[in-house]
Amino acid sequence: MTTIRTYLAAAALLLGGATLAAAATPGEFDSECVMGLALGKDIETDCSVNTVFNGKTYCFGNEQAKTIFLKKPExxxxKAQVYYSSKGQ
Structure with missing residues (x-):
């Protein structure tokens, strides 16, 4: 019984650690919503909704923004890069 508890505790710790690592991953554009930037708006995110495209993590304000982005990511x-660059970052 102790072995099972130890195993479950270790698994929970590993899964929790993986979740924290994923949440701490910063996105491009200072983790602002890519679709917001593409529309000329600054929308801060916690990057909980994100995707990896060409090896970079991009954040979104919601799932709908992500879905639209994935239709024409380039x-x-x-558009996001042009707006973001114009802000003097």
Whole structure:
């Protein structure tokens, strides 16, 4: 019984650690919503809704923004980069 408890406790600790590591991953554009930037708006996010595209993590304000982004990622990234660069970052 003790072995099972120890195993379950270790598994919970590992899973919790993985969750914390994922949440701490910063996104491009200072973790602002890529779709917001593409539309010329500053929308801060906690990056809990994100995707990896071409090896980089991009954050979104909600799932709908992510879904729209994934239809034309290159187009939206170009618009986001233009706006983000204009802010003097």
């Amino acid at each position: 187009e939206f990234l170009t």
